[in-house]
Amino acid sequence: MAHRYKIREIAQQSGLSEATVDRVLNRRPGVRETTIAEVDQAIADLDKQRAQLRLNGRRYLIDVIMQTPRRFSDAFRAAVEAELPAFAPAMLRARFHLWEAGSTAQMVDTLGRIRGSHGVILKAQDEPHVAEAVDRLVDSGVPVVTYTTDIPASTRSAYVGIDNHGAGVTAAYLVQQWLGDSPSGVLITLSRAVFRGEGEREVGFRSALRGSGRTIVEVSGSDGIDASNERLVLDALASNPGIEAVYSVGGGNVATVAAFEKLNRPCRVFVAHDLDADNRRLLGEGKLSAVLHNDLRADARLALRLILHERGALPAEAARPVPIQVITPYNLPAQG
Structure with a gap:
């Protein structure tokens, strides 16, 4: 043989x-x-x-393009920068294109201006124009790996991140266990509906609570930014006095906590995503019940390896869903 x-x-x-x-x-x-x-x-x-x-001796320039709250982009940027030296004897450098709120046109324009890149790690809207911009990059010889939220209709090389539907089901299980027999409704906060990963989390959450009889209220459009999120949450709470639980899909959790406190309303269960600086503090203060987290350095490492494989520099590696860690105030990992 x-x-x-x-x-x-x-x-x-x-x-x-x-x-x-x-x-x-x-x-x-x-x-x-x-x-x-x-x-x-x-x-x-x-x-x-x-x-x-x-x-040996090869140089690679990787672009990281993300529309996401700064607290998350800061954490992922640190993860990427920590992993770059691990690829020696190759030399990897990263350019970061990061912003918190913007339009599809801004994302398309940013993708269209990429030059001299050996690969792109991308967190972007699942929109037809974005998919077309990804296709143009791939056609020009630049592999694209989507991160945390996918654009499956594009010719991207792979998706790296958690199973978002499974994460939503996990969040529903935790909320249901903690609420028990309470008839409390649940507030779902999304950053923006155009991110496929957030939609998959919401679908998983709703499907797991189907038949529970709980009222589920959604707010969206804040881009996960606290200043935008607080007014949306205040309005939702004022209109729905039975809400005592939150599933935060897209962030803005400092604002959500503040809205409950301003109205002197109890929040019995609060499940969020990502162990960023804000969530770490809120969890330590007991204002979050649990955070669904994944190892950002492992994510960064896999995304970089997948790009180097597309460049023919590393052997093939399977892109499997990243395991979800359920973090509580009692198993909060030390900051790396």
Whole structure:
């Protein structure tokens, strides 16, 4: 059976005889599982060595483009910058294009002005014009990896992030467990409906609470910014006196807490996303019940690896949904 490495190379790497390696590669009977594992490990080691040779001395410029609240972009930027040195002997640099609120046209314009890039990590609206702008980048030879929210109709290389529908179901489970027999309604806060990931979270949440009899009220359009979110939440609470729980899909949680306090209303359960600086403080103060979080450095590492694979510098790597961590005030991880 043909193999990407010569039998002699694998034998040298594994310390086994060429005859033994040949038996493993051709799946002949009578080979011990430990011997097969040794050959598999030798091949994996050769893959790593080949990748290092491809990376040696290479320079890559990665663009990170995100419309997102600053508290999240600051956290992800720090994660990317922390991971860049891990790709030595290659030299990776990153350019950041970050803003909190804007139009589809602004996103399309930013994508259209990218020059000299080896790849893009993108958090953007799932809109036809954005998908077309992504397609133009990919056609020009620039791979695009979407992050936290997908644009599946585009020719992006991969999506990196949590299973957003599963996250919404998880949030509903937590809310239902904490509320118990209380008839409380639930407020869902989204940053903006054009982000596919947020819509998937909301759908998962609503589907899991179907049949519960709970009133679910949605507010959207704040871009996750506190100054915009507080008025939306105040209006929703004033119109719905039975709301005592929140699922924050898109952020603006400082404002949501402030709105409950201004109206002297209890918030019995508050589930949010992302362990940014605001949420870390609110969780420590007991104003959030739980935060659904994922390791941003692991996300950044995977996104960068996927781009380098598209450039032919690293072997293929599967882009699987990122595991969700349920963080409470009692398992709050130390800041890295």
